Amino acid sequence: MFLVLRGVLENLGRLVLADNLFESLELNAKCLPSLRLLDLRNNRFEIIPAMIYKGILDLNAIDISQNPLQCNCKLEEFIKFANEDSSIFLNQGKTMCKAPTELAGKGIFEIDTDATNLCQRSSRLLHWIILFLIAGGCFYVYRHLRRAGKLPRMPTVFGYSQLKSNDEMNNNNNNNQPAFV
Known part of the structure; x- marks a missing residue:
């Protein structure tokens, strides 16, 4: 210097x-x-x-x-x-x-x-950092609200229920139709 x-x-x-x-x-x-x-x-x-x-x-x-x-x-x-x-x-x-x-x-x-x-790459990096911080903030708020019980819990299983194998269907002769939950 x-x-x-x-x-x-x-x-x-x-x-x-x-x-x-x-x-x-x-x-x-x-x-x-x-x-x-x-x-x-x-x-x-x-x-x-x-x-x-x-x-x-x-x-x-x-x-x-x-x-x-x-x-x-x-x-x-x-x-x-x-x-x-x-x-x-x-x-x-x-x-x-x-x-x-x-x-x-x-x-x-x-x-x-x-x-x-010449500043373009730096601004792209800044955009990614801001996006990451916003996503992290949203995740933090979501977790906080779930732990506080202010958000209803969604079921963890999605899909069809009441499905039976072909053998069960023939034995029971029920008209059970698959239902989407």
Whole structure:
């Protein structure tokens, strides 16, 4: 983790943090009012913090290439920003997605965020979780009402009754007809 304290680097124009093992970056954008170039290439960033593309107003060059970017719902807003303002990004051909598998090896500037919903899989999972919770809640209420005696018990056997074998039918000569219960 790299931390830049407020007021220390107010005249810094270039910040090169390339070829390190950084996984995240926390800084106050107000600390870097003069920053024009931010080089974060070849680190371990999976997502790009919003402060980089929202907070640093005078930034005119960013290099995030060669990072293992997770092109999922968390990165969707950044990918939209990158595609709208691609002129400030350096090494665009080396800025690739590492995951998910269907986007692995694809450049973030090649992703059409209107056609590709990066949050879709997460929302499907959320729907299944909600459905499971509702079903579990219904089952819990049903069990509670049954134990409290507020729901009538249904018979456990469904089907025909009063069936007899052929021998019994011939011996009794009764006109017992099968009845569905």
